[in-house]
Amino acid sequence: MNIQNLIRPTIKALKPYSSARDEFQGNSSAMVFLDANENPFENGVNRYPDPQQRTVKSLLSKIKDIPQQNILLGNGSDEVLDLIFRAFCEPNQDNIITLPPTYGMYSVLANINAIEIKSTLLDNNFQPKVDDILKTVNENSKLLFLCTPNNPTGNSFKTKSIERLIKEFKGIVVIDEAYIDFSNEESWASRLKDFPNLIVTQTLSKAYGMAGIRLGICYSSEEIISVLNRIKPPYNVNELTQLKAIDRLSNIENVQGEIKRIVLDRNQLAQELSAINFIEKIYPSDANFLLVKVDDANLRYQQLIKNGIVIRNRTNQALCDNCLRITIGTFAENENLIMTLKSLK
Structure with a gap:
């Protein structure tokens, strides 16, 4: 070429x-x-x-x-x-x-x-x-x-x-x-x-x-x-x-340590999200976020906003109907997310 x-x-x-x-x-x-x-x-x-x-x-x-x-x-x-x-x-x-x-x-x-x-x-x-x-x-x-x-x-x-x-x-x-x-x-x-x-x-x-x-x-x-x-x-x-x-x-060693932590937390978060009754699918991820399919993305997004948690609503993108994108946070942030999701009705 x-x-x-x-x-x-x-x-x-x-x-x-x-x-x-x-x-x-x-x-x-x-x-x-x-x-x-x-x-x-x-x-x-x-x-x-x-x-x-x-x-x-x-x-x-x-x-x-x-x-x-x-x-x-x-x-x-x-x-x-x-x-x-x-x-x-x-x-x-x-x-x-x-x-x-x-x-x-x-x-x-x-x-x-x-x-x-x-x-x-x-x-x-x-x-x-x-x-x-x-x-x-x-x-x-x-x-x-x-x-x-x-x-x-x-x-x-x-x-x-x-x-x-x-x-x-x-x-x-x-x-x-x-x-x-x-x-x-x-x-x-x-x-x-x-x-x-x-x-x-x-x-x-x-x-x-x-x-x-x-x-x-x-x-x-x-x-x-x-x-x-x-x-x-x-x-x-x-x-x-x-x-x-x-x-x-x-200080590349510090970066590598943070990457390992994020990957571990991503896998742990995916496991905990699977227990949420309105989450229908958790897509495999090689990134620092998870795409999840829920029953009603617009509803769940607004509920999280009211509880002080901002994620990304991707439901309007092609092939992503009722999907939310969740970035992997700190351990405390991830736990807060899980607790909040479990409380939603």
Whole structure:
């Protein structure tokens, strides 16, 4: 596959902005910086941040065993996804493929960028219908979004289905792995060398517990990463975000301990929810949440709100009739939820 044929002509011709910190890449410790029109008085954030986030990428590279040149960071995964749209999708001409029920931002970003949305529902087990997906594709289909583990269903897609889609889809396959750390499945980022049209997105918002700093991660071929780097804002990840990420990534053992705790609590919560009489089904989950089917989702959602507990009502999503999505909380929060559910009539 020739990735260059998928890039928008205007992006290929674009001359990227070169920031002051892009132009000077030497040893900064002994230099006097009079190049970027910064306030010279030191306060910790008076200088522009590293536009390539080298220290953060170095830590991620060691943790994930992926070369730094295969990593791009964004202001949340939403910025990463938007960059992908702008690099590959021609407005009012191209289309994307989504698999509802799935993460809603794919469609929002498509609408913002004037890109047609073609959707193929998952099957009743929330798995991709590969033949139907490939029949939906046409010559203007540029992006295929696979969210696995999936949001809001929590399940992982079958490896054989994903592999076939990557091989047979003639555009870019974006695998959204926001919840991969809670799963026993291997990240598709380990297969980048096998598939030149593969992009894998992850985040520090879920397992790493850093939703507040907004740091999204993109893993792909060096060719695709270079394209996205051309169009990203020069200082898209601020200094405070980088410092917080460095601190968290430097203490990976703490993160791993929290992940184990969440997975144990998820399994325990699923067991306790099964005893609630109005819960009809608890779907398998590889994420930090559970999707449950109840007798009346709107009623149960409002009852929980009145009792001071906020969950997500997903009943209006495809294939999710009367379904609620419950995030795994602390032990005390989970116990409060169970006690409240048992008291409802």
